[in-house]
Amino acid sequence: MTLDAAARRRLGRALTRLANASVDDVLALAADEPGTRARRIGVTGPPGAGKSSLVGRLATRRSQGAEVGVLAIDPTSPRTGGAILGDRIRMDELAGAHEIFVRSLASRSAADGLADNLPELLAAMDAAGFDEVLVETVGVGQVEHAVRALVDTLVLVTVPGSGDFVQAMKAGLVEVADLIVVNKADLPGAAQAAAEIRRALALVPQARGARPPVLLASIQDPASIAALSLAIDEHQRAGPAGPTQRRTDCARYRLKSLIERRAGEIVRALPDDAFDRPLAEQYARAVAQFAVSGSPSNPRGA
């Protein structure tokens, strides 16, 4: 299957609708079962680590035997509300060159740095017939833990000499990564950084069984991209969490993120004088909104 131009446009429109869907829209429209057809590979790591460059090359390589799509999440600027367009430009060039379906998504209100309604967006990619979806996350805060619930294989990208890895260790991130990539390995210190990471990993108890392999990669070295792609295949073959566990993880994430979004809407909709009351009363009033209508935009809930 290769999507023709019309199918791409249709999918693009469907993704836009889903990305902008309110909590109520999702409740009304979404399938009960989150989709689980395509393989899902998450690529995460700090800003500028080379995630987009790596995803681009991986997608090109992996699309030789399978239909591969990319969802790339851009940070939404808190000031303008617009996503930074860097990824879009880089990725669109890639898409044009190799006919890979690439979609940039703004992280919008999602508190975890993923895009709103990402489970629905992934389900739409499943329905469109992709065999594999690469998800590039925004590299901040707790996003890595959130994306863990939605992908089978999670690749953590770091760069030599940045101190990123120490931060990632502190955040407990290495415990959830399946593969660790020291990227920009053409820069000095990469091999040493990989050795340090391996030493550090030996001291960390792994939440998910085996210790993640540590690989070097560089966009200047096609063999390193091939090796990374193979390591992803190996992890996929090892049968990451199993389809039942994945469905449960995804369903749990989906419900939690909808409730969190609704909670934010409800708090924003409370009148200013609501906050003059004792805290316990403010809390009870906000929680009661869930029961009334679930929707702050619905007058019944006001």
Ligand SMILES: Nc1nc2c(ncn2[C@@H]2O[C@H](COP(=O)(O)OP(=O)(O)OP(=O)(O)O)[C@@H](O)[C@H]2O)c(=O)[nH]1
């Ligand atoms: N030397 C070197 N530079 C690289 C490599 N990969 C990416 N870069 C450069 O690093 C910069 C950031 O690359 P991106 O791919 O945009 O990184 P990113 O992690 O997607 O960045 P954000 O999405 O903004 O967080 C760009 O200037 C790339 O050209 C590499 O292997 N070696």
Ligand SMILES: [Mg+2]
């Ligand atoms: Mg990027």
